[in-house]
Amino acid sequence: MERRRVYFASDVHLGLDLNDPKDREARFVRFLRSIPPQETEALYLLGDIWDFWYEYRDVVPKGYVRVFAALMDLVDAGVKVTFFIGNHDIWAYGYFESMGIGVMRAPLQVEHGGVKFCLAHGDGLGPGMLGYKFMNAVFRCRPVQWLFSLLHPWIAFRLGYGWSRHNRLARGEEYVFGGESEPLYRWAVSYARTHSVDCFIFGHLHTRVDMRLPSGQRFMVMKDWISSSPYLYFDGTSVREGITINME
Numbered sequence: 001m002e003r004r005r006v007y008f009a010s011d012v013h014l015g016l017d018l019n020d021p022k023d024r025e026a027r028f029v030r031f032l033r034s035i036p037p038q039e040t041e042a043l044y045l046l047g048d049i050w051d052f053w054y055e056y057r058d059v060v061p062k063g064y065v066r067v068f069a070a071l072m073d074l075v076d077a078g079v080k081v082t083f084f085i086g087n088h089d090i091w092a093y094g095y096f097e098s099m100g101i102g103v104m105r106a107p108l109q110v111e112h113g114g115v116k117f118c119l120a121h122g123d124g125l126g127p128g129m130l131g132y133k134f135m136n137a138v139f140r141c142r143p144v145q146w147l148f149s150l151l152h153p154w155i156a157f158r159l160g161y162g163w164s165r166h167n168r169l170a171r172g173e174e175y176v177f178g179g180e181s182e183p184l185y186r187w188a189v190s191y192a193r194t195h196s197v198d199c200f201i202f203g204h205l206h207t208r209v210d211m212r213l214p215s216g217q218r219f220m221v222m223k224d225w226i227s228s229s230p231y232l233y234f235d236g237t238s239v240r241e242g243i244t245i246n247m248e
Contacts, residue, residue, distance in 0.1 A: 003078075004236030006112045009163045010046035010121070010203025011063040011224035013088065014064060015161065019226055027229045031242075032070035037077035041112060046203040047086025047121030052160035059153050062142065068099070075100040082108070086204065087123040090140060107191075112247065113236045118191060122202035122221070126183025162244040175207050177221070185219060192217050199239055201232065 011026050016019065035043065040110065053061060075081050080104040085092060096103050107120035151159070179185070179213045188200045192215050201217040208230065209221035231242040 003039060004035070004113060005040040005242060006044045006159055006187070007035055007040065007233040007242075008119070008201055008234075008239075009043075009049075009225075009230075010047045010222045011206060012065065012087075013048055013051040013224060013226065015061070016051035016138060016226075017161075019060040023071070024225055025064070026088065028225065029066045029156060030068050031229055031231060035074060035079070036172065037074055037079050040074075040079050041181055042080040042110075043074060043081045044201075045081070046119060047123070047203065048088045048203060048224075049083065049086070050089040052157070052163075053089035054156060055093045055095050057093075060095050063158065066205040071101065072099055078155075084119065084121045086107075086121040087099075087242065109195060109197065111236055115234065116196055118188070118197045118200045119196070122184050122204035122235060125202075126185075126187035128183055175205050177207050177209055184221070185213075188214055188219055189215075201239070 009028075009031065012024065012144065014025055014028065016024075024136055032043075050061070050064075069083055080102070081100070082104055083092070083096050084104045092103055104119075106116055107125070109116065109118050161216055175178070184202060184205065191197065191200075197217050199220065200213075201220045201222070203222050203224075204222050206224040206226075207221060209225045213219050213220050218239070220232065222232060229242075230240055234240075
């Protein structure tokens with residue numbers, strides 16, 4: 001059977017103590033298990049799958065065994081799994097690669113079924129946001145990462161989860177998409193001028209967006225998994241929304 005399907009998911013925020021974290025993880029595992037490997041070419045995880053992730057050389061966050069088991073089953077079945085570094089799970093240094101999962105730290109242009117996609121988490125792309133970009137550069141700075149690694153994991157993970165509890169998502173604030181003035185939209189418009197792309201797909205903003213750029217490309221942003229299970233899939237012809245599983 002020809003592998004034509006491609007799946008996309010983003011912003012699951014595993015570990016975030018909001019609503020029902022166990023239910024969210026279970027929904028994500030059900031999604032992974034629902035992917036038919038014999039029909040699927042690739043799975044793209046577009047960042048912030050974890051609410052906080054930090055790898056020491058010999059220590060990784062505990063738990064998520066069912067998540068990794070489901071991912072490994074897909075990899076072993078020949079599905080190409082790619083994980084994009086988000087702004088919450090920046091600190092990945094080789095653990096995912098050791099399982100055969102590709103890791104991307106920048107936007108990726110890829111083609112499936114003759115359709116050209118540009119994929120990214122979406123944070124920091126576009127004009128403005130100087131304060132955010134500065135903090136992002138600090139978090140990605142190797143000396144800062146090395147200093148953080150000197151902390152005992154018990155302390156480091158409590159600091160990390162404490163920081164994540166102060167983000168917009170944990171505070172329950174809805175993001176209002178800025179339309180054509182949105183920095184991420186403006187970045188896509190600029191990118192499309194110099195690259196051949198049919199469809200842009202991002203995460204990060206925690207709101208559903210499906211619109212067209214002035215030059216005709218499809219511009220899509222996926223919602224988070226806090227109260228539903230949003231994902232996209234490409235069936236070989238077009239990108240469609242998956243079935244959303246509402247929380248009980």
